[in-house]
Amino acid sequence: MKKRGLLAAVAAVLLLLSGCSMAEIDELYSLPQPSQEYLQLQKLIDAEIADGSEYSAPTAGSLRQSVQLTDLDGDGTDEALAFLRNKDQQAEVCIYRKTGGSYILADTITGEGTAVGRVEYADLNGDGFSEIIISWEASSEMRILKAYSIKVWTTSVLLTESCIDFQIADLNGDGRADILALSLEQSGGKVDMYSLDSRNEVAQKIAKLSFSLKTADRFRIADIDNGVPAVFVEGQYSTENSSCLLTDIFVFSGGELKNITLNSDTGDSATKRTFAVYSTDVDGNGTLDVPSAQKLPFEPGGAPDYYIFDWYSYDSSGNKTLCASTYHCYTDGWYFTLPDGWKDKLLIRRENTLSGEHAVVFSKRGSGGKITDLLTIYTLTDENRTDRAKMGGRFILLSSETVIYAAEINSDQGEPGDAEKQDIVSRFHLIYSEWNTGDL
Numbered sequence: 207m208k209k210r211g212l213l214a215a216v217a218a219v220l221l222l223l224s225g226c227s228m229a230e231i232d233e234l235y236s237l238p239q240p241s242q243e244y245l246q247l248q249k250l251i252d253a254e255i256a257d258g259s260e261y262s263a264p265t266a267g268s269l270r271q272s273v274q275l276t277d278l279d280g281d282g283t284d285e286a287l288a289f290l291r292n293k294d295q296q297a298e299v300c301i302y303r304k305t306g307g308s309y310i311l312a313d314t315i316t317g318e319g320t321a322v323g324r325v326e327y328a329d330l331n332g333d334g335f336s337e338i339i340i341s342w343e344a345s346s347e348m349r350i351l352k353a354y355s356i357k358v359w360t361t362s363v364l365l366t367e368s369c370i371d372f373q374i375a376d377l378n379g380d381g382r383a384d385i386l387a388l389s390l391e392q393s394g395g396k397v398d399m400y401s402l403d404s405r406n407e408v409a410q411k412i413a414k415l416s417f418s419l420k421t422a423d424r425f426r427i428a429d430i431d432n433g434v435p436a437v438f439v440e441g442q443y444s445t446e447n448s449s450c451l452l453t454d455i456f457v458f459s460g461g462e463l464k465n466i467t468l469n470s471d472t473g474d475s476a477t478k479r480t481f482a483v484y485s486t487d488v489d490g491n492g493t494l495d496v497p498s499a500q501k502l503p504f505e506p507g508g509a510p511d512y513y514i515f516d517w518y519s520y521d522s523s524g525n526k527t528l529c530a531s532t533y534h535c536y537t538d539g540w541y542f543t544l545p546d547g548w549k550d551k552l553l554i555r556r557e558n559t560l561s562g563e564h565a566v567v568f569s570k571r572g573s574g575g576k577i578t579d580l581l582t583i584y585t586l587t588d589e590n591r592t593d594r595a596k597m598g599g600r601f602i603l604l605s606s607e608t609v610i611y612a613a614e615i616n617s618d619q620g621e622p623g624d625a626e627k628q629d630i631v632s633r634f635h636l637i638y639s640e641w642n643t644g645d646l
Contacts, residue, residue: 247302247309251288254300258293265343266371267324276327278356279303280334285312287338289322297321297342303359312359317342323349326374328383330364330402333357337364339385341372351387355406364406367398375427375435377458386437386456388425395419397437397456399463411463415454417473418443424484428494430455431521436466438494440484443474453477453485453496457522466524467496481513488517488543489530495519496526502554503571512554514544534637535566538585540611542568543633553577562588567616579616581630586610601627603634 240248251273255261261272275284278301286302286309297317302309315338323341330337335357341349351372353365369387377384377399385400395415400408424440437456442449452475455467467475481499488495495517502512514533518526531549534541537556544552548568557565564585569577586594587609595602595612599621603611613630615622 243304243307243309247286250302250309250311251300254288254290254292259290259298261289262291262297262321263289264322264325266341267326269325274325276336278327278336278338280336289325291320292316295320299325299338299340301338301356301361313356313361315340315354315361318350318352319343319345324372326372328374330383330385331355331404331406332382333404339372339374341369344368351385353385353400353402364402365400365408367400369398370422371425373425373427373437375437377435377437377463379458386427388422388439390415390419390422395422395439397439397454397463397465399458411458413456413463413465414468414473415439415465416443416452416468416475418478419452419454419475420444428485428487430457430493431519431527433492434522436494436520436522438485443478450478450480451482451484452479455496455520455524459522466520466522481515483515483534488532491529493519495529500549502552514549514552516549533566533568535583536637538564538566538611539637540583540585541635541637542583543635545629545633548580562586562591563594569616581616582614583634584612584614586612601631603631604636 263272264270272289274287276287277283278285283304288300290298290300292298297319299315301312301314303312317340319342321343323343326339327336328339329335330353335355338354338356340354341351344350347370348368349370351365351367351369352363354361355364365385367387369389372385372387374383374385376382377386378401382401387398387400389396389398394417397413397415399411402408419441420443421441422439423442424438426438427435428438430436434457439454440451443452453467454465454475456463456465467477469476477496479497479499483497483499485494485496487493497515497517499513499515502514514531516528517530517532519529520526531544532541533544533554548570551570553569553571555567557567566583567579568581569579571577583603584600591610595610598614600612600614603613611634615626615630
């Protein structure tokens with residue numbers, strides 16, 4: 207008790223010497239308070255709610271907040287946009303701008319459906335003001351795309367089209383954003399490119415999707431070789447036996463929008479594949495790569511359903527270059543980038559002879575049919591996984607709280623060196639579920 211009292215006395219003296227009161231100390235531990243500007247904006251939105259509206263956030267894209275802040279007029283101060291559904295069940299967007307330190311309602315956009323699909327903000331005509339581009343959900347299969355100008359704080363419509371989704375990118379390199387709209391129709395799908403000039407006149411370019419494409423699962427903007435921006439559309443096409451996947455890639459070249467993967471004779475993309483794996487930046491160089499599945503021969507007694515994926519990058523003329531070959535083990539959640547020279551004679555088998563230990567063995571068939579093991583990758587999940595990861599010539603590839611991935615280089619040349627082990631570690635990757643704003 208004496209010690210506690212002494213500490214309290216010392217604390218009191220320190221407070222007096224510093225000039226701080228207990229009230230000021232309490233303020234240091236209080237929760238952050240919202241700013242007056244925020245409270246005043248919230249009061250304006252609450253008035254809409256009280257009148258029968260409710261929050262209704264966009265359902266697609268990366269901007270899905272019910273209230274969004276963005277600088278529309280380029281003055282360095284954010285405007286606020288509230289996404290609501292009014293009492294008549296119409297989707298609407300209330301735009302608030304700041305003047306004199308307070309927010310005021312500048313205008314309200316009422317949509318042609320019950321919800322907002324995607325919203326983007328981009329300067330389409332080069333005047334320094336960002337337009338508001340919205341797709342209104344008119345039905346489950348169609349959206350109404352509209353681009354709004356709010357240059358004088360009164361909205362006007364610059365463009366109206368129907369589509370299933372849209373993206374924004376400067377595809378033609380003129381420094382202004384273009385709108386890329388995706389449509390799927392019974393007569394054939396297409397991508398429309400809309401560009402606005404300084405007089406708000408719209409130029410339209412059109413390119414066809416593959417004739418066989420029935421669904422669009424991915425629709426996104428990504429770079430191809432040499433940093434050229436491109437539109438990627440991926441989806442299903444049907445065969446007699448199964449549903450398969452293809453990729454269409456569009457670039458702006460020679461003043462036109464072109465599908466660089468389209469075979470003019472067949473009307474379909476040359477990227478057709480029988481395995482549902484989507485394009486990704488597999489080698490980490492910033493460009494999107496397209497996979498092609500190659501079925502491997504199988505070892506006697508092994509399952510005949512192992513595939514190697516060859517990944518190709520494309521240039522703006524549609525020429526493709528092999529950039530990597532991988533094996534994806536979806537059962538254990540990892541993939542491995544194959545060293546040069548492995549693919550041509552590669553065999554793969556799976557061994558699950560021990561509880562808590564799954565092994566995938568890479569081997570090759572040599573002269574006379576002799577099979578030589580090259581590498582084994584282990585997935586270890588039992589409580590003794592740490593000890594198992596150190597058995598024999600094994601070394602750890604990746605470790606977590608519940609699983610250890612280890613490898614063993616099968617070599618008759620003696621113990622592999624650190625450089626050889628590190629090369630294997632660098633080729634091993636986990637398969638992550640893709641979070642993609644280009645998903646439809």
